[in-house]
Amino acid sequence: MTFRLVLLASLTFAACSQPPATNNAADAPPTPLPCTVEAPTEEWRAAARTWCEGGVFTRVNVSTDDNNFTAVLHFSDQGAISYSSNRAALLDNFRRLADEVSMKTQLNVAFSLHDTAGAIVGACARARAAAGATCK
Numbered sequence: 001m002t003f004r005l006v007l008l009a010s011l012t013f014a015a016c017s018q019p020p021a022t023n024n025a026a027d028a029p030p031t032p033l034p035c036t037v038e039a040p041t042e043e044w045r046a047a048a049r050t051w052c053e054g055g056v057f058t059r060v061n062v063s064t065d066d067n068n069f070t071a072v073l074h075f076s077d078q079g080a081i082s083y084s085s086n087r088a089a090l091l092d093n094f095r096r097l098a099d100e101v102s103m104k105t106q107l108n109v110a111f112s113l114h115d116t117a118g119a120i121v122g123a124c125a126r127a128r129a130a131a132g133a134t135c136k
Contacts, residue, residue, distance in 0.1 A: 039061075058075070060074075061073075069101055072114065077116055080115050110126075123136055
């Protein structure tokens with residue numbers, strides 16, 4: 001299950017992790033900040049680390065219990081810019097990811113996306129008994 005989660009997460013952020021096209025070296029994007037990962041198991045830490053690749057996020061916190069999977073992701077400056085221009089597509093990817101994780105784990109699933117100041121800018125959730133995830 002984790003391999004599939006990692007693969008889908010990698011595809012989700014492929015567009016965001018690509019640096020924007022530039023015409024000269026002065027316009028090159030800054031080097032990404034390190035990304036902090038917190039997760040209860042090595043398996044979930046490995047999945048969360050894939051979300052850190054490419055500098056899209058600066059912090060990823062994953063928590064789980066017997067009924068719930070929650071991921072709180074904080075965008076980097078680069079990630080926030082990309083999210084602003086690709087919001088609908090990225091939320092749709094999180095919707096699919098929430099559906100997949102919920103179906104495979106039988107857990108309630110929530111993804112919370114935060115800007116660089118920590119404010120929530122998007123979220124997707126699915127109760128395990130629901131027909132599908134919803135995002136805002």
